[in-house]
Amino acid sequence: MSRLYDFHGGIHPPQHKDAATGSPIQALPLPPLLHIALAQSVGNAARPTVAVGQHVRKGETLAEPDGRLSAAVHAPTSGTITAIGPHPFAHPSGLPVDTLTLQPDGLDEWQPRQPLDWQQADGTALRKHLQAMGVVGLGGAAFPTHLKLAAGQLATLVVNGAECEPFISCDDLLMRERATSIVDGIRIAAHALQAGEVLIGIEDNKPQAIAAMQAACAGTAYRVVSIPTKYPSGGAKQLIRILTGIEVPHGTRATDLGVQCLNVGTLYAIARAVLHGEPLLSRIVTVTGAVTRAANYEVAIGTPLAWLLQQAGISDPGTDVIMGGPMMGITLPDLAAGLPKAGNCLIAKSAALFPPRPAEQACIRCGDCASACPAELQPMDLFWFAKSRQFGKAQERHLFDCIECGACSYVCPSQIPLVDYYRFAKSEIWTAERDKKNATLARQRHEFRQFRIERDKSEKAARIAARAAEQAAKLATQAATPVAASTAAASGMDDAKKAAIAAALARAAAQKEAKPLSEQHTSGLDDAKQAAIQAAMARAAARKAAAEAAKAGDAANPDRAATATPAQTGMDDAKRAAIEAAMARAAARKAAAQSAQADNTAAANPDSAATATTSQTGIDDAKRAAIEAAMARAAARKAAAAEAKKDAAP
Amino acid sequence: MSIHATHIARPVTVSRVMLKVLAALLPGIAVSAYCFGPGVLLQLLLATVTALGAEAAVLRLRQRPVTPALADLSAVVTAWLLALSMPPLGAWWMIVLATLFAIVLGKQVYGGLGHNPFNPAMVGFAVMIVSFPAQMAAWGTPLTTLDAAAQLQWIVTHTLPAGSNLDAISSATPLDVLKTGLLQGGQTAGQLLQQPRFGHWGNAGGEWVALAWALGGLWLWQQKLIPWRTPLAMLAGVLAVSLPLWLWQPAHYASPLFHLLNGATLLAAGFIVTDPVSGSTTPLGRLIFGFLVGVLMVVIRVFGGFPDAVAFAVLIMNMAVPFIDQTTQPRVFGRKGGRHA
Numbered sequence: 001m002s003r004l005y006d007f008h009g010g011i012h013p014p015q016h017k018d019a020a021t022g023s024p025i026q027a028l029p030l031p032p033l034l035h036i037a038l039a040q041s042v043g044n045a046a047r048p049t050v051a052v053g054q055h056v057r058k059g060e061t062l063a064e065p066d067g068r069l070s071a072a073v074h075a076p077t078s079g080t081i082t083a084i085g086p087h088p089f090a091h092p093s094g095l096p097v098d099t100l101t102l103q104p105d106g107l108d109e110w111q112p113r114q115p116l117d118w119q120q121a122d123g124t125a126l127r128k129h130l131q132a133m134g135v136v137g138l139g140g141a142a143f144p145t146h147l148k149l150a151a152g153q154l155a156t157l158v159v160n161g162a163e164c165e166p167f168i169s170c171d172d173l174l175m176r177e178r179a180t181s182i183v184d185g186i187r188i189a190a191h192a193l194q195a196g197e198v199l200i201g202i203e204d205n206k207p208q209a210i211a212a213m214q215a216a217c218a219g220t221a222y223r224v225v226s227i228p229t230k231y232p233s234g235g236a237k238q239l240i241r242i243l244t245g246i247e248v249p250h251g252t253r254a255t256d257l258g259v260q261c262l263n264v265g266t267l268y269a270i271a272r273a274v275l276h277g278e279p280l281l282s283r284i285v286t287v288t289g290a291v292t293r294a295a296n297y298e299v300a301i302g303t304p305l306a307w308l309l310q311q312a313g314i315s316d317p318g319t320d321v322i323m324g325g326p327m328m329g330i331t332l333p334d335l336a337a338g339l340p341k342a343g344n345c346l347i348a349k350s351a352a353l354f355p356p357r358p359a360e361q362a363c364i365r366c367g368d369c370a371s372a373c374p375a376e377l378q379p380m381d382l383f384w385f386a387k388s389r390q391f392g393k394a395q396e397r398h399l400f401d402c403i404e405c406g407a408c409s410y411v412c413p414s415q416i417p418l419v420d421y422y423r424f425a426k427s428e429i430w431t432a433e434r435d436k437k438n439a440t441l442a443r444q445r446h447e448f449r450q451f452r453i454e455r456d457k458s459e460k461a462a463r464i465a466a467r468a469a470e471q472a473a474k475l476a477t478q479a480a481t482p483v484a485a486s487t488a489a490a491s492g493m494d495d496a497k498k499a500a501i502a503a504a505l506a507r508a509a510a511q512k513e514a515k516p517l518s519e520q521h522t523s524g525l526d527d528a529k530q531a532a533i534q535a536a537m538a539r540a541a542a543r544k545a546a547a548e549a550a551k552a553g554d555a556a557n558p559d560r561a562a563t564a565t566p567a568q569t570g571m572d573d574a575k576r577a578a579i580e581a582a583m584a585r586a587a588a589r590k591a592a593a594q595s596a597q598a599d600n601t602a603a604a605n606p607d608s609a610a611t612a613t614t615s616q617t618g619i620d621d622a623k624r625a626a627i628e629a630a631m632a633r634a635a636a637r638k639a640a641a642a643e644a645k646k647d648a649a650p
Numbered sequence: 651m652s653i654h655a656t657h658i659a660r661p662v663t664v665s666r667v668m669l670k671v672l673a674a675l676l677p678g679i680a681v682s683a684y685c686f687g688p689g690v691l692l693q694l695l696l697a698t699v700t701a702l703g704a705e706a707a708v709l710r711l712r713q714r715p716v717t718p719a720l721a722d723l724s725a726v727v728t729a730w731l732l733a734l735s736m737p738p739l740g741a742w743w744m745i746v747l748a749t750l751f752a753i754v755l756g757k758q759v760y761g762g763l764g765h766n767p768f769n770p771a772m773v774g775f776a777v778m779i780v781s782f783p784a785q786m787a788a789w790g791t792p793l794t795t796l797d798a799a800a801q802l803q804w805i806v807t808h809t810l811p812a813g814s815n816l817d818a819i820s821s822a823t824p825l826d827v828l829k830t831g832l833l834q835g836g837q838t839a840g841q842l843l844q845q846p847r848f849g850h851w852g853n854a855g856g857e858w859v860a861l862a863w864a865l866g867g868l869w870l871w872q873q874k875l876i877p878w879r880t881p882l883a884m885l886a887g888v889l890a891v892s893l894p895l896w897l898w899q900p901a902h903y904a905s906p907l908f909h910l911l912n913g914a915t916l917l918a919a920g921f922i923v924t925d926p927v928s929g930s931t932t933p934l935g936r937l938i939f940g941f942l943v944g945v946l947m948v949v950i951r952v953f954g955g956f957p958d959a960v961a962f963a964v965l966i967m968n969m970a971v972p973f974i975d976q977t978t979q980p981r982v983f984g985r986k987g988g989r990h991a
Contacts, residue, residue, distance in 0.1 A: 008983065013658055166658070237984070249984030326657040354657055361664050361722060362764035366926040367877070375983040380931060381975075398982045406656035413662040414764075417655040 005245040007238045009372045010230040011407045013166050013327070015205060016353065019294040020286045021169045025177055026297045028311055030077055034102040034302035035087050035338030036062065041136040042143045043069025048100060054081050057111040059279050062100050065131050071144045072134040074279040076300035079104040090305065090323050090340050094333030102302065113277030118188050123149070126192050126274070133273035134280045134341075139171075139234070139263035140324060142342035145270065148260060149192045155258035156244050157195035159186060159267065161202040161209060162227065162234035165325025168345040170284040171264050173296040175202070175209035178268060179216035185267030186222060188274050193260055198222040199243045200264075205229040231327065232405040236261040238374055250375075250401040265344070285343060287312040290319055290350035302338035305346060309335065314348050322347040326354070327406040361414040369408035369418060375401045379408040379418050386425035391432070394425050402426075458505075664763075668723035670875055671921065674866035675730055678917070681862040682738065685855035686789075689801040690738040693745050694730055700749040701729035708758040724763045728752050731771040731921055735914050735961075736778070737789050742806050744785060748774035768968045769928045772961040779956060787957060789823040789856075824848050824856065825912050825957040828904055838901035843908070857911040867920020876924040879933060880940035884923050887944020888915060895952065909948055913958035918943070922960065928968045935971075935978040943967045 039045035046063030050056060056075040063073040079102050087099035116129045127146035135145040139160060159182075163171040175182060190198050200217070202210050204226045213224045227233055227242050237248045240259050248254045254261060265283065272278040281301060285308070288294040292313030299308055309321065322329040323343055331349075347353075369379035377398060385394035399422060408418040682690045705725040709716045719725075732752055736745055752774030760766040779786045800811050831842040842848075870876045888909050895903040909915060914922070923929060923943050930939035943963045950959030 011660075013660075241983075247984040252984070322657055329657065331657075349657070357659050358663055359718060361718070362762065364664060364667075364724075364764050364926050365929075365931050366667070367931045370931065370980075376980055377982060378931065378979065397979070398985070401982050401984070409656035410658060411660050411662070413660075413664050413667050415659060415663065420655050 003245075004225070004227060005242055007233070007241045007374050008376045009370075009374045009407060010232065010238075011372050011410050012229070013231060013410060015229075016167045016288070017169045017172070017205070020167070020288040020296055021172060023295045025173050025284055026293075026295045028297050028299060028303075028308070030104045030106065030108070030300065031303050031307045032103070033082070033304065034076055034079075034104065034300060035304060035336070036073055036076070036100045036102060036302035037087070037089050037338060037340060038063050038073060038098045038100065039089070040073055040134065040142065040301070040341045041069075041071045042141065043067070043071075045098065046070055046073045046134075048084055048098075050081050050084075050100070052081055052084055055079070055105075056081060056102070057109050059111045059113060059277075059281065061132070061279075062102075065144075069144060069147065070131075071136050071146070072132050072279070073100070073301075074134055074281055075102060076281040076302055077102070077104045078107050078109040088334035088337045090330075090332055090337040090343060092330045092333065099338065100302075115277040116274045118191065118274045123152070123192050126188070130270065130273060133269075133278070135266065135269045135273050136280070136341050137263055138265035138269060138283055138341065138344065139236075140328075140342055140344055142340070145262070145266055148262065149189060151255035151260060152194050154193040154195045154255065154260055155197070156260075157186070157190050157193055157198045158236075158240050158243055158259060158261040159198060159200040159222075159264060160234060160236065160239050160261055161200055161206075161213065161264045162239055163206070164203060164229070164231045164234035165327050165329075165345075166231075167288050167347050168286050168325050169288075170286045170296050170344050172206045172209045174268060174284050175206070175264055176212050179209075179212040181271045182213070182264050182268050183216040183220065183222065184275060185269070185271035187220075188270055189262055189267060190222075195260075200224045201227050201233070201239050201243050203227055203229040203233060231407065232374055232403070235374065235403055235405060237403070250398070280341060283339075283341060283343070285339065286345040287348075288345070289322075289347035289353060290315050291348050299339050301341055304335070305332065305337055305339060305343075306335035308339065309346060309348060312346075316348075320349040322349060327410065328404065357417075358415045360416050363412075363414050363416060366413060368411045368413065372407040372411045374405060374407060375403055377402060379422075382425070383416065383418050383421050386421040389428070391425055391429050395429060399425055399429075664722045664724070667875055668727050670873060671727050671870065672723065672730060674870045675734065675863075675921065677865050678734065678859055678862035679730075682734070682859045685858060686738045687801045688798040689805055690733070692742075692802055692805055693733040693736060693738060693740070696742055696745045697729035697733035697749045698726055700746045701725040701753050704750050704753040705758065708754055709762070712758070712762075714762070719762060722763060725753060725757075728757065728770045728774075731917070732774045734917060735771065735775050737786060739788075739801060739804055740785060741808055744778060744782065748778045750774075751777045764927055766927055767971070769922060769925050769964050772922065772964045772968075775961040776965055779958075779961065783956070787823055787826045823913070823957060824908075825951065828908075829951075829957050832902065839904055840901060843904070848908075860911045860916040863916040863920050867916070867924075870920060870924070876920070877936055879936040880923045880929060881919040883937040883940030884919050884944040884947075885910070885915075887941040887946075888948055889944075890941070891945050891948040891952075895948075903952065909951065913951070914960040915947070918947075918960045918964065922964055928964075928971065930971050930974045930978070932975055932978040932980055934980070935974040938974050938978065939967055939971065942970070 037045075038048060044066040047066045048063045050060075050062050055078075056062065057078045058075055060075045061072050062075050062081070065072050081100055082103045083099075083101040085098065086096035087101065089095070089097040089099070091097070116126065118126055121129070127149055130146040130149070131144065137143040137145060137148070161171055161175055163169065186198055186200075189195070198221065200213055200222060202213065202224065204210070210224055210226050217224055225243060227239075232238055233242055236254065240254060240261055241247055244259060246254075246257050246259055248257055248259070269280050269283075273280065282298055283301065284296050285299045286296050287308060291309065292315065294312065297308065297312065305321070305323075306317065310317070317335075321332045321335060323332050323346055324330060325345060326347065329345070329347070363380055363383060365380050367380065369383075370377070373379055375398075379402075381397055382394050382399055382402070385391070385397065386399075391399075402419075402422050404419050404422065406419050409416070409420075412418060679690065679694065702720055702725055705720060706716050709719050729749055729752075732748055733745055736748060752770040755777075756768055756770030756773030757763070757766045804810055827845070827848075828839065828842055831837055832839060867876065867881060871878055871881075889906050892903070892906040892909045896905050904912075923940050930936050943960075946963035946966055947959045950956065950962050954962075956962070
């Protein structure tokens, strides 16, 4: 009825699923202690709401979600919180994380459960309920489920029962035994997503699961689709491709293309949470490999992994254990960790099942990896770029489209752990990007500081120059002798002109500095705050420069300041300042000529002429202007004295 | 040990791949030894010893582990391909020299296995055919009357037992005969090909060896060790040039069948253009690479100065591989255009 699509590449590793599928789901007694990590999902760790020593009942919230990308954590059984603090965690880093330790009291006493009337509840209420119930993706990614149910008017809901990794069979057993509840979960999810159709993809190596799901779906429009067994058909993007033909590119959300993918275990958890008010307290875990009782166990979240492996009869407690599948799973650094919600499978490694990999050899570019790559990358090229640290080229060749499924590593005849190289390249790129961002920020801060220092300096210079000019002009008008007045005015005017030029220069420099800052912002800083700061800086600089120019203009022509100020404040223009300075100069010259005419003896006065010359050839220095003004003052006094003497002498 | 690595791997190693390539050469070697005498076996032995010795010496100089590199058998594959491309009764120093060039200058100077831009065996062959064209063109006479001992004596000492003459053991290759004959004029290709030297389909003895190479290549393909694209594209390239020429002027140009069964065409299709290290790796790139090797090979054979041209065609196309690969990047999952700027 429905057409199946294929995806490129893929591999067929030995299945090794039979060891754990021979028996039904096994119940376990409660462990002596539960170690429930606060970080149970992608996103923020939950915030604890209980205290050490507090008694909690089964299903009670121990920690509440911290923000949207977070889910609540609950007590898997009744008991006492004995510790809250760092504890080993099932993560490749081996770093301990904040963990609640719960000592079960053996009563397994529930708190009152509150189911949700999902047919009446709107989407928001359902999502809130699921977040409060701590439901996260159980396929391995542990993405908070409430966020996946946010879309509406979805064309297709894809249900992931592919379970393509070798050894893992927890979804298989869940479908065999609890298909009805899974279908209840599908009903709720399809309702929330307003899904047009529901396609349930199950690999054809699970005929019993397919039959059970088909039986449970009888009478519904949901279609169970048997898909060819090929790793990694259980990857969300691969399964969507197989069932719908849609390819979800890297960086695009499936919901944007009208598809959403949910794992069967997650749907089961949704059904329990909604229909029964049961938070996510336990999950099915495949325990297999070098254990005597390989099976699927229903395990409380937080159950110490070492204890779980003991229950399954691990032959040697020192054995390395993989959590997840052999393709994408991690070797657990510490078995004291409690079972996380994402923990779908534990494999005790035996030498027979996992012979040590032969030594890495040179890549011979055979291209087997490219044939196996479901993302249709050229892994041998990415390997080459990663190894030679040409990360830019690796990114150009779509390194980040790699889903790290490990198919390339599996087929490589040179035994190169290719995915390790890609992870290395990715983390190097992330680090470099972070460093670059920090460096840009630091550079911007530095440049702003430089700008500020320069601005303060030029402002100060302009202020001093303006004050000196003002003083000189005042003195000139106050001078008793017209000769002295003219001289003083001439020197004062010249200094004012210089001040105006200095102000214009400072303004130009300020503009120049403000410009690169705003350019940096456009050249790719993703920080709105930064942009706002820069805009404000530029604005401030412009305003300051305008004020400076106006001030300089005023200073250059104290006589006309009153009329000039209103007209000029808006026109911060170097040319204008220059014109004004020239006008001031002309006025000064005119005044000098007038005073010379009035008293021709003053014109012959060598002292005052020398002073004027000096002031005209002098450098633009505020200090100098002040000195000159003082000298002009002295000359004026001297001239006045000489005049008095001359008058008195005859 | 990496915590996050893929925990399982296909039980395949480079050594096993190379071993299978060597196995795939065995039928051709057997037919060759039957048709041209056991000289070829001595050539193989000389090449193997020289290759391993040269590889070990360079690795020692480079201060790299010797044993794993020798155990990957890639040097032996190079040696065998070279020995099988050279005249079976060539003098011992020829194969030794060719192998030294192949391993040292064709492979190790670039950094050893996986790093050589050129097919090492073809580097060795090209050096020899440029330097010693006459000796390289003298092939063994098919189904010679010369016994094994005499053949070996000839290879090693370049002397013959009393009563034998050189013509009994060595004659020009069909490619050479045809080329020379056509250049001299007077005879059409058809008339020339009547000579016994050309056998049923253009190469007495050699045609059976060529078919044995094809058999080996098919087995490698069946074992998924070589892709189908490169060899088929190469044969298509051979046809694309030889067929129109032959249809146009059959008197002047040899048939496509002649080109397929002569020289190293089928050896190249199965074992040389399929060398992954120096060949293209993208699906489209493999087609382009193979096709142009076939085209160049016939063009150089027909219009060029050398009777056989596999080595030149392969080396020229090896140079083009980075460009081909870069411009033929396949589409990435979910992306409309797989090519990138």
